[in-house]
Amino acid sequence: MSKISELSLTKIVNGIKKKDFSSEEVTKSFIDNSKKSKKLNTYITECFDEALKFSKNFDKKKDYKGLLSGVPIAVKDLFCTKNVKTTAGSKILHNFIPTYESTVTSNLWSQGAFLLGKLNCDEFAMGSSNETSFFGNVKNPYGEKLVPGGSSGGSASALAAGLTPATIGTDTGGSIRQPASFTGTVGLKPTYGRCSRWGIVAFASSLDQAGPMTINVEDSALLLQAMSGYDSKDSTSVDKKVENYSSNLTDKIKGLKIGIPKEYRVDKMPTEIDDLWKKGIEYLKDAGAIIKNISLEHTMYALPAYYIVAPAEASSNLARYDGVKYGHRARGKNLIEMYENTRSEGFGNEVKRRILIGTYVLSSGYYDAYYLKAQKVRKLIKNDFDKAFKDVDAILTPSTPSSAFKIGDKSDDPVSMYLNDIFTVPVNLSGLPAISVPAGYDKNNLPLGLQLIGKAFDEQTILNLSLAIEKRANFKKNYKIWWS
Amino acid sequence: MTEKKFDYYISGEKDKWEVIIGLEVHAQVLSQSKLFSSSSTKFGSEPNTQVSLVDSGFPGMLPVINQFCVEQSIKTGLGLKAKINLNSVFDRKNYFYADLPQGYQISQYKNPIVGEGEVILDMPYGIKKIGIERLHLEQDAGKSIHDMDPENSFVDLNRSGVALMEIVSKPDLRSPQEVNFYIKKLRSIMRYLGTCDGNMQEGSLRADVNVSVRKIGDKKFGTRCEIKNVNSIKFMEMAIEYEANRQVQLLESGKIIDQETRLFDTKKNSTRSMRSKEDAHDYRYFPDPDLLPLNLDKGLIDKLKKELPELPDQKKERFIKEHNLSSYEANILVSEKEISDYYEEVIKGCDKKLATNWITVELFAVLNKYNISITQSPISAKNLSSLIKMITSGKISGKIAKDVFEKMQSGDKDPKQIVEKEGLLQQSDPKELEKIIVTVISKNQDKVTQYKSGKEKLFGYFVGEVMKASKGKANPQLVNEILKKKLH
Numbered sequence: 002m003s004k005i006s007e008l009s010l011t012k013i014v015n016g017i018k019k020k021d022f023s024s025e026e027v028t029k030s031f032i033d034n035s036k037k038s039k040k041l042n043t044y045i046t047e048c049f050d051e052a053l054k055f056s057k058n059f060d061k062k063k064d065y066k067g068l069l070s071g072v073p074i075a076v077k078d079l080f081c082t083k084n085v086k087t088t089a090g091s092k093i094l095h096n097f098i099p100t101y102e103s104t105v106t107s108n109l110w111s112q113g114a115f116l117l118g119k120l121n122c123d124e125f126a127m128g129s130s131n132e133t134s135f136f137g138n139v140k141n142p143y144g145e146k147l148v149p150g151g152s153s154g155g156s157a158s159a160l161a162a163g164l165t166p167a168t169i170g171t172d173t174g175g176s177i178r179q180p181a182s183f184t185g186t187v188g189l190k191p192t193y194g195r196c197s198r199w200g201i202v203a204f205a206s207s208l209d210q211a212g213p214m215t216i217n218v219e220d221s222a223l224l225l226q227a228m229s230g231y232d233s234k235d236s237t238s239v240d241k242k243v244e245n246y247s248s249n250l251t252d253k254i255k256g257l258k259i260g261i262p263k264e265y266r267v268d269k270m271p272t273e274i275d276d277l278w279k280k281g282i283e284y285l286k287d288a289g290a291i292i293k294n295i296s297l298e299h300t301m302y303a304l305p306a307y308y309i310v311a312p313a314e315a316s317s318n319l320a321r322y323d324g325v326k327y328g329h330r331a332r333g334k335n336l337i338e339m340y341e342n343t344r345s346e347g348f349g350n351e352v353k354r355r356i357l358i359g360t361y362v363l364s365s366g367y368y369d370a371y372y373l374k375a376q377k378v379r380k381l382i383k384n385d386f387d388k389a390f391k392d393v394d395a396i397l398t399p400s401t402p403s404s405a406f407k408i409g410d411k412s413d414d415p416v417s418m419y420l421n422d423i424f425t426v427p428v429n430l431s432g433l434p435a436i437s438v439p440a441g442y443d444k445n446n447l448p449l450g451l452q453l454i455g456k457a458f459d460e461q462t463i464l465n466l467s468l469a470i471e472k473r474a475n476f477k478k479n480y481k482i483w484w485s
Numbered sequence: 486m487t488e489k490k491f492d493y494y495i496s497g498e499k500d501k502w503e504v505i506i507g508l509e510v511h512a513q514v515l516s517q518s519k520l521f522s523s524s525s526t527k528f529g530s531e532p533n534t535q536v537s538l539v540d541s542g543f544p545g546m547l548p549v550i551n552q553f554c555v556e557q558s559i560k561t562g563l564g565l566k567a568k569i570n571l572n573s574v575f576d577r578k579n580y581f582y583a584d585l586p587q588g589y590q591i592s593q594y595k596n597p598i599v600g601e602g603e604v605i606l607d608m609p610y611g612i613k614k615i616g617i618e619r620l621h622l623e624q625d626a627g628k629s630i631h632d633m634d635p636e637n638s639f640v641d642l643n644r645s646g647v648a649l650m651e652i653v654s655k656p657d658l659r660s661p662q663e664v665n666f667y668i669k670k671l672r673s674i675m676r677y678l679g680t681c682d683g684n685m686q687e688g689s690l691r692a693d694v695n696v697s698v699r700k701i702g703d704k705k706f707g708t709r710c711e712i713k714n715v716n717s718i719k720f721m722e723m724a725i726e727y728e729a730n731r732q733v734q735l736l737e738s739g740k741i742i743d744q745e746t747r748l749f750d751t752k753k754n755s756t757r758s759m760r761s762k763e764d765a766h767d768y769r770y771f772p773d774p775d776l777l778p779l780n781l782d783k784g785l786i787d788k789l790k791k792e793l794p795e796l797p798d799q800k801k802e803r804f805i806k807e808h809n810l811s812s813y814e815a816n817i818l819v820s821e822k823e824i825s826d827y828y829e830e831v832i833k834g835c836d837k838k839l840a841t842n843w844i845t846v847e848l849f850a851v852l853n854k855y856n857i858s859i860t861q862s863p864i865s866a867k868n869l870s871s872l873i874k875m876i877t878s879g880k881i882s883g884k885i886a887k888d889v890f891e892k893m894q895s896g897d898k899d900p901k902q903i904v905e906k907e908g909l910l911q912q913s914d915p916k917e918l919e920k921i922i923v924t925v926i927s928k929n930q931d932k933v934t935q936y937k938s939g940k941e942k943l944f945g946y947f948v949g950e951v952m953k954a955s956k957g958k959a960n961p962q963l964v965n966e967i968l969k970k971k972l973h
Contacts, residue, residue, distance in 0.1 A: 317769070321544070323581060
């Protein structure tokens, strides 16, 4: 592995600015790594030639004004990219080339970054292991047989393996934080409304949020700053000034009050997760934080509520993939048969399962019992957080109930798969920001992450707390390259 | 005038039946751009030329509410004397169709923007109030075209996403005629407000018609059928007539009415079943998570209320009170905004009663003859106004005025110029008139003798001769006075 690709995003940006190396050298370095990484199956679409061309042009123009000047970035294949195939990991969009660019990727490009490629993900971001992708499962750099997590599994794996200096994912129920935890990287889900959803293939509109995935906290602050902002094209985006997360970043967190919710100590949780959590508490105490036990009493209802709300919205959001306008179309004797054949062929099993669940919970006669009730639960969960945040500045929990599991281990058992989201889902239901920061290893030397949940639009506090943990945990990637 | 009585009942073989009708009117909001995108709403453009990525349901596209359309629907609500709901919600109505690109229509289900209101109808048998249940905003779908190709259907998305107001009436209508009056009144109110052009040929106004029947005296409503998407008043009347009779026949022969959706076949003049209640779609309504609830500022509603133009009911009242018009005349003048605009232009500085007569009799005859609307009138309000002023000031006689009116029709000519050019000014100089009268009398000595011996009817003959001699320009009143003197 070449040296540049070992550097953090921040160091690469600064290196280009200081002319330690050129954008072209940086780009080549990541392309080299990427080309050798076929076994990881992270890329759906490679844009290496275009990226190289862009970097050469950049080196001629030498415009260093952007936050990400001269940096190639591969992104989750859920972001629509102009003239570059965007599949959402689905057969139904296997040939879809948008004529438009998502707001979030546009923001990156206007800060001087450019597209390196489109990364694999669970189909329509529905999955926790990247096994539902039409383009095959992604592998975890920490083991050929291990899942990278999901749905932003391609992003997490590519980042951890040094194929891209940073990446962006989307998080509907943990899709950034869980794969970050499984790959020893930093993943942040911003407050709902912080980043525009315009041009992101929708899964569940009231939960989806794009966020940065980086190898350290400093990079997370930088990338968050670059991608965030109000967008009049997204009615749910919030018109609130974007903070200078990078320059405000500090590990001086003395006096901050940290809540430890007792409801997150779930049954059958491996002791090493509990140990990690205790370690996290010690790190923060060491940095001067005040630890408080809190209660988020409706936590146990979050997962069932999530698996009603998200599929309900998805069943409607995915209705547009009908073979009429774009994407995959199967033939049929009439319109109905064309729909049936298109959607039967175009969607995978997990997507079909969620469309069925969603259609069911919205059906007349069931709406009140399921969808409406789930919305009420959602409100209660939000109230729990609101109450807790009157006493604390942030909440510390484990990111996941386990480390990366084996490919195929849970794919036949959706419920055990869904349980993987147990710590991440309440945050999406409440619209709050949360970050997963690598904090240690399990007995098999697999990375484990801690989650910090913040107040709405207080990404800065959880970034600062993560920095404090990062400095103390001294996490180092410790896999052996097996894929090249 | 004797007041007519309401008498629309269906006489079956056994009983007399009352017809109960409720309408769901779909009125296209008059706006430059669509409800959730900036695409143009212009009618009649090439297929698929007014379609944005949002209208065509591309991945990742999001709706953004068009504030103007919201204000248009509030104005309409105010025009219907309805309650404006400060909080309303956009829902998704989910169903699959080729011309519905998102796979759902954004509509308002549980919480519409406008609540209960009313429309007042001036029926021949008196005033009738029709309750409005609600008004909500929704997107129109595109158009499927099945007759362009033997193998394929085509889809035109120009209409996709255009804003519609669905105006739901209470089941207060009782006859095809009431439906006729209701649609016309609703259309008129929206045209006064400028919120819908009401153009039924272009599909800007269409309705789903709910029809049921019950025996006279029954309190309970019968089972209703919904006739979908009827796009002319005439067809609505025909469809109701047919459907009510069909239901009466069924019920009188001991059968029951199935609650169903029916289509009106304009060629056969009958309705036929489209789908039964069992086959009804489950639309799986739920709040659209891409849109925030619509929270209106009370200040905005007050502002729109202040800016509201005078509406037909108020205008009618003013015309009766201030212009001394009859209710019948006022009704005609306010029935369409363009007519009242024309009238109000004509009456600037001239006699209102006379203006009303000229518009509703002479002008309407011309419009009817050419089958054109008042906006296409060959005579401008300004020129009609000067014609009427010339009559009231005695410059021309009513008879001459009719000739001038005739001549004005080609190229909207100025009546003053016609009168001048053709020398049509009324002769009101008594000396001149006396000369003519003397000549006429001397030429008709035999008639003078007859007149004086008692045949007073001959007076008219003399008037006619004088008018003839003056080429119709003599002031008839003066002619009368002078003639009377001379003949005595």
